[in-house]
Amino acid sequence: MSDHTTLEAQIDQWRAYLQRRQAVVSADVDELEDHLRGQIADLTAGGLDDDEAFLVAVKRMGGLDAVSREFAREHSDRLWKQLVLVPGEPGARTWWRDLAVLLAFALGAGLAIKILVAATADEMVMVRNAAFVVLPFLAGWFAWKRRPAPVVAAVVVTVAAVLALAVNLYPFVPAGEGDPGMTAVLAATHAPVVLWLLVGVFYAGGAWRSHPRRMDFVRFTGELAVYLALIALGGGLLIGLTFGVLSLVEVDFEAALSGWVLPFAMPGALLVAAWLVEAKKSVVENIAPVLTRVFTPLTIVMLAAMFVVLLVGGPLTAVDRELLILMDAVLVLVLALLLYSISARDPHARPGVFDWVQLVLVGAALAVDAVALTAMVTRIAEFGLTANKTAALGLNLVLLAHLVWAARLGLGFVRGRQPFAAVERWQTAYLPAYGAWAAVVVLLFPPLFGFA
CATH class of the missing domain: 1.10.8 (Helicase, Ruva Protein; domain 3)
Known part of the structure; x- marks a missing residue:
């Protein structure tokens, strides 16, 4: 059968x-x-x-x-319908229902943040749990929209619960007074990566094995970042103006800002941005090709400058640890730009100049990653392994495998030997590798390194 x-x-x-x-x-x-x-x-x-x-x-x-x-x-005014449906138009009732449900989830996320703040004065506890009290509401909204299978939902909830128990019950050893240990920091920074991919399972309606659905989630993530940036700029300006006006009349706005506005505004901005992407994603799809064409050449210049500085900056063992961490952040940004560029490309278009530019971007990232790996291995050989060095080394190896195969497929595509579908499929097929590595860091690194 x-x-x-x-x-x-x-x-x-x-x-x-x-x-x-x-x-x-x-x-x-x-x-x-x-x-x-x-x-x-x-x-x-x-x-x-x-x-x-x-x-x-x-x-x-x-x-x-x-x-x-x-x-x-009426295609001429469709752009404005991306943001507002005219009352009486088909779909308006669904539009308002989706918004109402989302606002309920946003309110729940704000209340969860308030409860977390009231429950503990430890900032590290708040940082470790922020993603666990906000992202479930976004996942819940997608679950309400997509209706994933109960078995899929149960698996996702179970994985999230295991992560939450680990970051809260592990006996992390502080590095000093008011200074959390490295494994605690690593757990707090890597758990949101796994949680975000779990949100993607709900976004895909449980069909996480579907490569088009995974690419939809990549596109959603990129568009969400654009909307969040716009909301943050507008919200910051609004709060600044409000703060300025109230200070002139000697009204203390700081307590209300920290106690009520920010706890509800920050998770609310995330959910509203998600709703905007879902409501009409094609507004940002018009911007996406422009953004990628502007930032890809600029990123290549930045990577080239980093490569030269690292080569002429003295022995690799002298490279500062913070610099290596920043290099990892840059490589992750390059990967995000590559994924967003691929998600915004017309898969039926023939190879063009920009495809060669993207291939140069991947090559530059590989060169920087190779130097970073060499520096890390050299430092480890001289000073020994630590949780932070091991996490950075593992991330670079995961990035290296991704970029090497992406370069191979990209070169095959621009030379007419590979279909674009192979390039696109590789990006989505490799995404779980990042979630798996992040889960290893959260669950296994603390006991392996004595919770220090």
């Missing part, structure tokens, strides 16, 4: 292509996919096999460009 793997791959490819139509929104895609699956089910019940049913169902659905025009009936 067929396991319908080929059919699901065909539907994922059809959905991914449809999502790139700027006139079609997320709710439209979900509706059309449901309709397509209904047609396929009817046809297979009538005796057709999966391939035949898929082809006939797609034919009945009509051309995707025609579908796009149908959903965008």
